[in-house]
Amino acid sequence: MHIPDGFISPATYLPATVIAIPLLMVAFKKTKEAINDESFAFLSSLTAFSFVVMMFNIPIPGGTSGHAIGAAILAILFGPWVAAFCLSLTLFIQAFVFGDGGLSVFAINSLAMGFVASFTAFYVHKLFKNRVNHRIVLFLAGWSGIVAASVVVAVALGIQPLLGVDAVGHPIYFPFDLSVTLPAVVGSHILFFGVVEGFATMLVLKFIEKITNQSVNKEVVV
Amino acid sequence: MSQNKKYLLAFILIAIILTPLGLIAQGPAWGEWSAEEINTMIGYVPQSIENTKPLIEALIPDYEISGLNALASTWISAAIGATLVFMIMIGIKKSGKRAS
Numbered sequence: 001m002h003i004p005d006g007f008i009s010p011a012t013y014l015p016a017t018v019i020a021i022p023l024l025m026v027a028f029k030k031t032k033e034a035i036n037d038e039s040f041a042f043l044s045s046l047t048a049f050s051f052v053v054m055m056f057n058i059p060i061p062g063g064t065s066g067h068a069i070g071a072a073i074l075a076i077l078f079g080p081w082v083a084a085f086c087l088s089l090t091l092f093i094q095a096f097v098f099g100d101g102g103l104s105v106f107a108i109n110s111l112a113m114g115f116v117a118s119f120t121a122f123y124v125h126k127l128f129k130n131r132v133n134h135r136i137v138l139f140l141a142g143w144s145g146i147v148a149a150s151v152v153v154a155v156a157l158g159i160q161p162l163l164g165v166d167a168v169g170h171p172i173y174f175p176f177d178l179s180v181t182l183p184a185v186v187g188s189h190i191l192f193f194g195v196v197e198g199f200a201t202m203l204v205l206k207f208i209e210k211i212t213n214q215s216v217n218k219e220v221v222v
Numbered sequence: 223m224s225q226n227k228k229y230l231l232a233f234i235l236i237a238i239i240l241t242p243l244g245l246i247a248q249g250p251a252w253g254e255w256s257a258e259e260i261n262t263m264i265g266y267v268p269q270s271i272e273n274t275k276p277l278i279e280a281l282i283p284d285y286e287i288s289g290l291n292a293l294a295s296t297w298i299s300a301a302i303g304a305t306l307v308f309m310i311m312i313g314i315k316k317s318g319k320r321a322s
Contacts, residue, residue: 004254006274032318035311044311045230048304052237055285055300057247065247093306098299099280157253164270172269174253175260184252211229 001066001153001185002094002109005102007174009163012156013105020107023115027085034082042208046074047086051093053200054100060192068197069113069149072121072142073204076216083118084110112152121145121201129217135202138216142201143194150189154181234304241300242293 035043050070057065074083088110094100101109125141132140158178161171176184205216250259257267285299286292 001251002254005276006271007253009270028314032314035315035318040311040315041224041227041230044308045234047311048234048307049237051303051307052234052241052300055241055244055296057244057251059247059249062252063249064252065249066251067244089307089310090303093303095280096278097281097302097306098285099276099283100285103277104274153253166269170266170268173271175264175268176253181253188252207229207233211226 001069001113001150002091002101003105003153003156005104007102007160008105008108008156009160009173011163012159013108016105016111016156017107020110020115024085024088024110027081027088027114030079030081031085034078039078043074043078043082043086046070046077046204047090049204050074050087051090054090054094058192058196060188062188064188066188066193068142068193068200069117069146070197070200070204071113071117071149072125072138072145072197072201073208075118075122075145076125076138076141076201076205077208080115080118080122083122084114087114087118108152108156112149112156113146116152117145117149120148134215134217135206138202138205139198141198143198146197147186147189147194150186150193151182154178154185157181157185238297238300238304242296245292245296 031043050073053068053070056067058067059065069087071083071087074086078086091101091109091113092106095103095106095109121141121144124144125137128137128140155178157174158176158181160173161175161177164172166172174181209216250256255263257271260271261267282295282299282302285296287295287298290298
């Protein structure tokens with residue numbers, strides 16, 4: 001889901017950047033407030049985990065691959081703003097050091113995998129946490145977060161053919177429209193990567209509960 | 223070091239050690255194609271994809287360190303990424319303390 005440079009028109013990434021900057025400032029402020037001697041080890045190791053887990057590329061039918069992102073784990077433990085900042089930090093390191101995702105479209109990747117995934121996972125967990133089986137809720141939070149992020153990426157890519165064609169009628173930016181991007185990007189996350197994110201969320205949070213002897217269903221765990 | 227910190231450190235180290243499993247996947251993520259791959263698929267390369275250069279050249283493009291094999295590149299990349307996360311988090315923690 002890391003969109004590279006050149007795939008997206010400025011008409012898309014400039015407004016996205018204008019939206020993302022104030023959100024990132026709030027997220028940074030909230031992260032600064034949340035980070036203390038107790039939370040530091042959890043925040044930094046789970047953010048490092050989000051970086052590392054994105055390297056676990058899983059092949060799927062059709063010759064493509066994808067991965068979990070670890071957003072729901074941070075969102076459930078620290079709230080959606082802190083999680084969005086942590087994910088954005090991971091995405092920035094990936095773009096800046098490893099060329100994974102374009103710097104010009106950083107805002108779109110940050111809004112999708114940072115903000116949308118974290119807020120969706122957080123509210124799905126909040127809504128269902130005392131109504132549905134604990135493990136299932138953790139799974140659902142992870143699954144829904146990454147699926148929501150995939151919708152943002154599919155739309156950002158799929159509207160590009162409308163935003164510029166050259167003299168011979170070829171798209172200037174990403175060449176496939178929504179009828180292709182939605183099933184390919186969202187479909188693969190519903191069926192495969194969402195399931196991986198769901199299990200990763202469930203397993204890691206059960207591990208955290210085990211070492212802290214606290215339920216992640218409470219407001220603050222660490 | 224507290225017990226929790228030991229568990230978390232072990233957790234992230236195991237995750238880093240396992241990263242080469244990600245090399246099993248041959249294909250890229252859907253949409254994250256190179257200009258050549260797009261050319262093969264549709265017979266041309268869209269202008270912006272052809273002409274746009276990254277704002278900054280990445281230090282380690284695609285987690286591949288030149289001169290090293292894929293296994294070592296992946297391990298070192300994962301360790302660099304995780305270390306950068308820890309360093310930046312330490313910086314944020316310190317800046318928060320100064321402000322308060």
